[in-house]
Amino acid sequence: MTEAIDAEGLVKSFGRTLALDGLNLTVQTGEVHGFLGPNGSGKTTTIRILLGLMRPDRGRARLLGGDPWGDATRLHKRLAYVPGDVTLWPNLTGGEVIDLLGRLRGGLDTRRRDQLLHRFELDPRKKGRAYSKGNRQKVALVAALASDVELLVLDEPTSGLDPLMEQVFREVIREEQRRGDRTVLLSSHILSEVEALCDRLTIIRDGRTVETGTLADMRHLTRTSIQAELAGSPDGLAHLAGVHDLRTDGSRVAFDVDTDALEPALQKMIKVGVRSLVSQPPTLEELFLRQYQGSSK
Amino acid sequence: MTGTGKLVRLILRRDRLLLPLWVILLGIVPAGYISSFVSLFPTDADRVEYARVSAGNAGFVALYGPLEGHSLGELVAWRAGFLPVMIGLCALLTVIRHTRTDEEQGRTELIGAAAVGRHAQLAAALITTCAAGLVLGVITATAMVAEGLPVDGSVWFGTQFVLSTWVFAAVASVAAQLTSSARSARSIAVGVLGAAYVLRLAGDISDLGSRALSWLSWLSPIGWVQHIFPYGGNAWWPAVLTLFFAAAATGLGVVLLGRRDFGDGLLPARLGPATAAPRLRSPLALAWRLHRGLLAGWIVAFAALGLVFGAVGNSVVDLARSSSGLDEIFARMGGGTVLVDTYFASIAGLIGVIAACYAVQATLRLRDEESTGRAEVLLGTPVSRLAWAGSHLTFSLLGPAVILAAEGLAAGLTYGSIAKDVPGRLPAILGGTMAQLPAVWMLAAVAVLLFGVLPRLAAVTWGALATCVLLMLVGTTLQFDQWVLDLSPFTHVPHLPGGHLGWTPLVVLTVVAVVVSAAGLAGFRRRDLPS
Numbered sequence: 116m117t118e119a120i121d122a123e124g125l126v127k128s129f130g131r132t133l134a135l136d137g138l139n140l141t142v143q144t145g146e147v148h149g150f151l152g153p154n155g156s157g158k159t160t161t162i163r164i165l166l167g168l169m170r171p172d173r174g175r176a177r178l179l180g181g182d183p184w185g186d187a188t189r190l191h192k193r194l195a196y197v198p199g200d201v202t203l204w205p206n207l208t209g210g211e212v213i214d215l216l217g218r219l220r221g222g223l224d225t226r227r228r229d230q231l232l233h234r235f236e237l238d239p240r241k242k243g244r245a246y247s248k249g250n251r252q253k254v255a256l257v258a259a260l261a262s263d264v265e266l267l268v269l270d271e272p273t274s275g276l277d278p279l280m281e282q283v284f285r286e287v288i289r290e291e292q293r294r295g296d297r298t299v300l301l302s303s304h305i306l307s308e309v310e311a312l313c314d315r316l317t318i319i320r321d322g323r324t325v326e327t328g329t330l331a332d333m334r335h336l337t338r339t340s341i342q343a344e345l346a347g348s349p350d351g352l353a354h355l356a357g358v359h360d361l362r363t364d365g366s367r368v369a370f371d372v373d374t375d376a377l378e379p380a381l382q383k384m385i386k387v388g389v390r391s392l393v394s395q396p397p398t399l400e401e402l403f404l405r406q407y408q409g410s411s412k
Numbered sequence: 413m414t415g416t417g418k419l420v421r422l423i424l425r426r427d428r429l430l431l432p433l434w435v436i437l438l439g440i441v442p443a444g445y446i447s448s449f450v451s452l453f454p455t456d457a458d459r460v461e462y463a464r465v466s467a468g469n470a471g472f473v474a475l476y477g478p479l480e481g482h483s484l485g486e487l488v489a490w491r492a493g494f495l496p497v498m499i500g501l502c503a504l505l506t507v508i509r510h511t512r513t514d515e516e517q518g519r520t521e522l523i524g525a526a527a528v529g530r531h532a533q534l535a536a537a538l539i540t541t542c543a544a545g546l547v548l549g550v551i552t553a554t555a556m557v558a559e560g561l562p563v564d565g566s567v568w569f570g571t572q573f574v575l576s577t578w579v580f581a582a583v584a585s586v587a588a589q590l591t592s593s594a595r596s597a598r599s600i601a602v603g604v605l606g607a608a609y610v611l612r613l614a615g616d617i618s619d620l621g622s623r624a625l626s627w628l629s630w631l632s633p634i635g636w637v638q639h640i641f642p643y644g645g646n647a648w649w650p651a652v653l654t655l656f657f658a659a660a661a662t663g664l665g666v667v668l669l670g671r672r673d674f675g676d677g678l679l680p681a682r683l684g685p686a687t688a689a690p691r692l693r694s695p696l697a698l699a700w701r702l703h704r705g706l707l708a709g710w711i712v713a714f715a716a717l718g719l720v721f722g723a724v725g726n727s728v729v730d731l732a733r734s735s736s737g738l739d740e741i742f743a744r745m746g747g748g749t750v751l752v753d754t755y756f757a758s759i760a761g762l763i764g765v766i767a768a769c770y771a772v773q774a775t776l777r778l779r780d781e782e783s784t785g786r787a788e789v790l791l792g793t794p795v796s797r798l799a800w801a802g803s804h805l806t807f808s809l810l811g812p813a814v815i816l817a818a819e820g821l822a823a824g825l826t827y828g829s830i831a832k833d834v835p836g837r838l839p840a841i842l843g844g845t846m847a848q849l850p851a852v853w854m855l856a857a858v859a860v861l862l863f864g865v866l867p868r869l870a871a872v873t874w875g876a877l878a879t880c881v882l883l884m885l886v887g888t889t890l891q892f893d894q895w896v897l898d899l900s901p902f903t904h905v906p907h908l909p910g911g912h913l914g915w916t917p918l919v920v921l922t923v924v925a926v927v928v929s930a931a932g933l934a935g936f937r938r939r940d941l942p943s
Contacts, residue, residue, distance in 0.1 A: 166792055169940040188796045196792035202785045204702060205593055207684075214688035215698060219793040240683040244516075244593060255789065268792075 118177070119144045119266055119298040120165060125174035127160055127322075134160040135171065136322040142300055142315075144265075147292050149309030149316035150302040157322040158302040159199060162270050165300075166196055179266060192221050194266040195259035199274060199302075201251040203243030209254040210239030216258040228261040234283050248275035260287060267291070267299045273308060281308070288312050338371040340395040341380070346388025355380055366390075415528035419536035423510050427540075434502045435544050439551030441886065442492045442569070446559045448890050449487055459487060466490075470617055470724065470751075471758035475885075477638040478616050478629075485561045485643025489569050494885055496634050497609050499548065499573055500580035503541050504601040507584035510537035513594040515674070534588070534669055538581055538662065545577025565643030568651075572637045575654045579633045580605060582658040585665030591677035599709060606713060608632040610720055617724035625724075633657060695795050699803035703774060707811050710770050714763070714815040718822025721759050722841070725752060725827040752831075753910030756823070756841050763819050764848030764902055765881050767812045768855040772873050775808040775859035779870040782942050797937050801860075805929070808856040813849055820845030844908030850921035851901035855880070857928040864932030867943045 120142035127135040135157045142148040152158050163169040165178050167187030176183050181190045195216075203212055217223025232239055235253045246254065252275045259267055273281045289312070291297050303309050309316055310330065317327040326333060338359065349368045353361050357376020362369045372380045384392075424431070453459045463482035466472050473479070476493030480486065511534055514520045520533060553570030557563055580601070587601040615629025629635035636657075639650040691697050778801060781787040790800055820842035827841060828834035859873040880900040887897045897903045904917040 163788075163941075168788060168791060168942075187791075188794050191792060191794040194792075196789075198785060198788055198792070200785060201789070204698075204786060205595075206705070207701065208686065210686040211684070211688040211692060215692050216789070216793060218688075218693040219695075219790070219795055221794065238683075239686040242682075242684055 117144050118142065120148075120176075120178055120300060122161070122165065122176040123174060125161065125164060125171045125176060127157075127164065127169065127171050134322055135164075135174075137174070137324075138319060138322055139324045139327070140317050141327070142298060144298050145295055146314040147288060147299040147301060147312055149313035150300055150319070151304065151306065151309050151316055152302075152319040153304055156319050158319065159270055160322075161319075162196075162268055162300075162302060165268065166191075193264055194268055195220060195262045195264045196268045197252070197255040197259050197270060197272050199270040199272075201248075201255040203246065203251050203254060205242060205244035207243050208240055209237060209243070209246060209250070212243065212254055213239065213258040213261070216255075217262050220262045220264060222263055223258075224261050224263060228257060231257045231260055231287070234287070235280060249277065249280065252276060253280070256284070260291075265297060267297060269299065270302045271304065272301070273303070273305065285311055338373050339377060340369075340371050342369045342393040343367070343384060344390040344392075345384060346390060349384070349387060351383050352380065355383060413529045413531055413535055415523075416532045416535045416539065419523070419528065419532055420540050423536055423540045426510075427506070431506070431540075431544055434499075435548045436551065438495060438499055438502070439548045439573070440555055441495060442488055442552055443555040443559060444886065444890055445488045445491050446484065446556075446561070449484060449491075452891075453487075456482075459484065463487060468620060470620060470755045473616050473620060474613050474721075474724075474755075474759065475762065477612065477635075478619060480641050481644040483643055485556070485565045485569070486641070488556075488561070489565075489572070489642040492569075493638060496572060496576035496637055497605065499545070499576045500605050500608075500634070501602070503545060503577040503581045504584035504587070504605065505598065506541045506544070507537045507581045508588050508594060508597050508601060510540070511585070512588040512591075512597045516592065516594045521674070531666060531669060534585060534665065538585060541581040542578050545574045545581070548577065549574035562643060564646060568640050568646045569642035571651055572640055572642060575637050575651060575658070576634070579637075579654055579658040579661070582661035582665065586661055586668065589665055589668035589672060589677065593677075596677075599706075603709075603713070608634045610717060611635065612638065614720045614724060621724070621726065695790065695800050695803035696806065698790075699807060702777065703804070703807040703811070706770075706773070707807065707814070710811070710815045711818045714767070714819040715822045717763065717766075718819035718824075719826050721756075721763075721819075722823035722826025722828075723830070725755060725823070726830045750910060752827075753840075756827075757844055757907040757910050759823070760820075760841075760844040760848060760908065761884065761902060761905070763816065763845055764851055764905065765877070765884060767816050767819075767848065768852045768877055768880070770815060771808050771812045771852050771856040772859050772877055774811050775805065775856045775863070776870055776873065777807075778804050778860075778863050779867060782867065785942065788942060791941065797941075798933065801933060801936060805856075805860065808859070809853065812852045812856070813846070816845050816849060816852070817842070840909035843913075847905055847908050847913075847918065848902070850918045850925065851905050853925040854901035854921055854928075857925040857932070860929040860932035861935070862932070864935030864937075864939070867939070 118141055120140060122138065122140040125135045125138040125140075126133075138157060138161055140150070140161060150158055150161070160169065164171050164176055165183050167183040167185075167190070170184050179190055179193055183190065203209070207215075213228060214223060217228070235257060237250060237253045237257065239254075241250075243251070252272065256269075256272060259269070273284055276284060285308070288299060288301070291299060292312075292314075301309065301313060313330070315327070315329050316333075318325050345366045345368060348366065349363055352358055352368065352370065355376065357373035358380055359371045359373075360369075368384075370380075449459070453462050460482045463479060463486075467479040476490055479490040514523075514533070523533065549570035549572075551570075552573055553566045556566035556569055583604050584597075584601045587597045587604070590600060591597050609632070611628045611632040612635040615626050615632070615635060618625035618628065629639075633654055636650040636654045639645075640647050692701065778787075781790075781804070787800065791797060821838070823845070824838035824841035825834060828837035831837055855873065855877055858876050859870065862870045862873055880902055883892070883897055883900045884902060887900075887903075901921055904921060906912060906914050906917065
């Protein structure tokens with residue numbers, strides 16, 4: 116069994132809105148898989164289908180080797196789920212919710228729970244109604260991370276966390292990654308997060324998978340941003356294939372270049388003479404934008 | 413106060429269906445009474461006789477309040493005596509919906525960030541609700557005048573309804589400041605309304621007999637508005653008293669609003685335990701945590717109701733003894749015992765529909781848990797859908813049984829010890845109360861069915877319950893066909909004590925409730941979540 120999640124051709128509509136339109140998603144056991152898409156692209160719907168909360172109109176989904184709808188209760192013993200918008204019971208404390216969810220999942224590592232509470236700087240004695248969005252999310256995260264499960268399903272887990280806590284979250288997920296026995300499905304529209312954490316990723320848009328693979332697989336699709344100060348005027352760059360959005364200001368140039376056109380562009384600049392050079396690696400932001408432009412044609 | 417006008421328009425936009433619905437519906441109900449009184453009691457002599465019997469009927473007085481005169485107007489205004497409670501309920505729910513509910517859900521923050529004054533939201537909610545009450549009163553008064561009743565009495569009749577709206581809108585404005593949760597604010601305001609009704613009831617029933625507790629009516633805003641006695645006394649000073657109270661309560665609400673922080677209540681939010689008790693490890697244990705406060709409140713309220721109903725039961729007998737003319741009629745009807753039985757049987761019916769409110773409330777908790785996303789968290793763990801739904805339904809089924817028993821026991825013990833016949837009276841009164849249970853379950857079953865099959869319409873169950881209440885209050889007066897009355901499960905419950913104990917309707921109601929609930933649960937297992 117090497118695939119923790121295997122979904123093929125998922126279709127789901129709500130009334131006239133088509134939420135999923137033939138979505139594919141494969142997650143290998145033991146990897147951290149980024150599930151990337153703009154808001155409203157169908158990430159949460161996919162996750163709900165994988166959790167057996169919804170049934171797809173068409174398509175096939177397998178989760179940990181079982182049927183997400185029919186075997187829901189049995190499969191849920193082996194996973195923990197953190198929804199994107201966590202709501203807690205107003206009169207239960209955060210600590211009570213963490214313990215309850217852990218016990219329902221079949222056990223909680225109390226040492227790990229206390230450790231996580233400390234790292235996330237969460238006061239477990241507050242009542243559910245007194246927590247901010249970020250703190251409610253931390254409650255669900257601690258409950259999930261302290262549970263002894265094979266699969267973590269995290270739906271935009273950092274959308275309410277401040278940058279400092281986002282950092283803590285990344286450290287914790289990296290530790291999970293090093294342990295190697297846990298699979299994580301991490302949905303996000305925050306690209307740097309997926310870039311920093313994930314082994315492989317799936318990009319979706321309008322309910323369809325547009326790209327899937329490792330980050331390295333996708334770099335050929337992307338461009339590098341170059342800013343340079345040259346010794347003379349940058350002749351010839353504008354006509355080079357693969358160079359985009361060229362801006363010149365005297366001897367200063369800034370442009371984007373396709374990965375396979377990087378070498379000829381550099382050679383052209385060296386001929387003129389380079390005084391300073393800043394190159395930025397392709398971010399998922401750009402990769403994402405290209406997918407966007409690509410599929411909206 | 414800046415921005416109040418805009419917020420008023422926002423409320424009118426959001427409540428464009430709800431607000432006209434209760435304003436118009438409750439406003440025109442009294443008009444329906446006129447024609448039925450005219451057709452049932454065409455001559456003056458008929459009305460005098462009807463008024464004489466009704467004014468001494470403890471069950472009627474409990475439900476509608478005291479009756480002084482016998483003119484058509486007075487009879488109609490008296491028969492509408494339960495409406496101030498329903499109007500008060502609508503008013504307080506509207507105010508809390510547009511103050512604390514918005515604040516809790518963060519909508520206020522959105523508005524508060526715009527150019528809106530600190531008091532604008534409360535002001536807008538009160539202005540809208542009070543204006544709605546005014547419209548309601550005008551509708552009633554106009555309808556009465558159109559039917560040919562005296563103008564001055566009609567104006568006072570409308571004023572009763574206007575003041576009922578205003579006073580409970582004001583109560584809600586205070587309740588909304590006390591706690592940070594809308595649910596608790598609603599409970600507090602509804603609790604005040606319930607207390608006002610029970611005080612009125614206790615005072616009025618006592619007034620029929622020993623008069624020892626008559627003063628209780630004067631502690632209740634509902635008692636005040638009823639002492640206006642439209643078409644009879646047309647007394648102005650209870651109106652002034654009510655107005656003064658409403659103004660004072662509104663003032664208190666405004667002061668409290670100024671003293672608290674945004675999002676907080678005056679009652680502080682305390683810290684709780686950092687870890688869960690060992691028992692908290694199943695859906696049922698969680699449901700117990702979520703339901704126990706509400707259930708405890710209902711048990712206390714129902715026990716108090718039982719105490720009051722039981723204590724005033726003796727007045728019914730006093731009344732029969734003191735009034736010689738009636739004595740003869742009652743003797744023919746079977747004597748004091750029958751009278752007491754009739755009284756307790758009608759109380760049992762009333763208690764039944766109130767208990768149904770709890771049953772529906774407890775069942776709709778399912779929908780509430782689903783739409784807030786809390787169900788999703790639980791159903792993402794190895795908890796099956798049936799186990800989760802069952803944990804809440806335990807309270808919809810057993811909860812009503814417990815609160816009905818609390819009322820029946822309290823009433824039976826109180827009246828039994830006054831009548832010095834606990835072994836005889838307790839089982840009769842308790843039995844009559846518990847006989848309501850299958851009808852109460854039926855309402856819970858309707859809620860389960862809607863939740864399972866048409867979850868977005870689950871709240872329509874309240875409409876079904878309101879229909880049952882209306883059928884009980886006006887069904888016989890308006891001479892509906894029997895099949896219409898039969899729509900309410902409460903029509904089928906045997907009238908106990910005193911009536912014939914037929915097991916068939918109880919068994920049939922229970923079986924139908926089980927089948928309907930099962931259909932709802934089957935639907936729930938098959939549908940998407942959340943929906």
